[in-house]
Amino acid sequence: xxxxxxxxxxxxxxxxxxxxxxxxxxxxxxxxxxxxxxxxxxxxxxxxxxxxxxxxxxxxxxxxxxxxxxxxxxxxxxxxxxxxxxxxxxxxxxxxxxxxxxxxxxxxxxxx
Amino acid sequence: xxxxxxxxxxxxxxxxxxxxxxxxxxxxxxxxxxxxxxxxxxxxxxxxxxxxxxxxxxxxxxxxxxxxxxxxxxxxxxxxxxxxxxxxxxxxxxxxxxxxxxxxxxxxxxxx
Numbered sequence: 001x002x003x004x005x006x007x008x009x010x011x012x013x014x015x016x017x018x019x020x021x022x023x024x025x026x027x028x029x030x031x032x033x034x035x036x037x038x039x040x041x042x043x044x045x046x047x048x049x050x051x052x053x054x055x056x057x058x059x060x061x062x063x064x065x066x067x068x069x070x071x072x073x074x075x076x077x078x079x080x081x082x083x084x085x086x087x088x089x090x091x092x093x094x095x096x097x098x099x100x101x102x103x104x105x106x107x108x109x110x111x112x
Numbered sequence: 113x114x115x116x117x118x119x120x121x122x123x124x125x126x127x128x129x130x131x132x133x134x135x136x137x138x139x140x141x142x143x144x145x146x147x148x149x150x151x152x153x154x155x156x157x158x159x160x161x162x163x164x165x166x167x168x169x170x171x172x173x174x175x176x177x178x179x180x181x182x183x184x185x186x187x188x189x190x191x192x193x194x195x196x197x198x199x200x201x202x203x204x205x206x207x208x209x210x211x212x213x214x215x216x217x218x219x220x221x222x223x224x
Binding site for chain 2: 035044058059097100
């Protein structure tokens with residue numbers, strides 16, 4: 001499709017396990033963003049990639065969170081040793097250098 | 113993380129009524145955006161504001177960028193059932209590919 005896609009749509013994991021969330025941005029978009037949305041809350045910025053520049057990691061809540069973007073396209077957000085407070089919807093967005101951010105449908109993560 | 117102060121948190125209105133919501137911040141933003149989020153989806157951009165004092169319309173939606181650059185409001189006129197959803201304001205400090213800071217959202221419910 002032409003939009004941002006994310007997988008899986010839902011992920012249930014046990015506390016302490018690692019999880020990987022995937023984002024496929026819109027083709028040609030140079031910027032990619034990860035946000036987290038806790039129940040009933042607004043979106044909280046985590047990390048963004050812009051072209052070949054060093055990513056802005058200022059929103060990552062702990063060193064258990066990391067993300068990479070391979071080949072300037074697909075991105076993976078990894079959460080190690082998941083905790084119950086990590087349960088949230090993780091949203092990915094992409095944009096051109098000066099355009100609006102288009103959001104994917106999100107991955108709902110539940111940590112038991 | 114930082115969030116904008118958005119109010120009201122929820123609104124219950126009759127179809128056909130007008131709606132108003134607003135966002136404030138203690139710091140300046142150079143771009144203000146308004147998004148709508150439907151269940152299970154990512155936010156979709158409704159209106160973008162780039163200049164202090166700017167008033168912009170998109171159909172039945174009107175938004176203004178406050179003159180102090182610390183606030184914005186969104187009005188919806190003559191509400192219809194498909195307006196139901198969660199509305200978020202978002203601020204961006206610089207134009208271009210930059211992270212967004214979101215409000216907590218306004219949940220709009222419409223009684224037919």
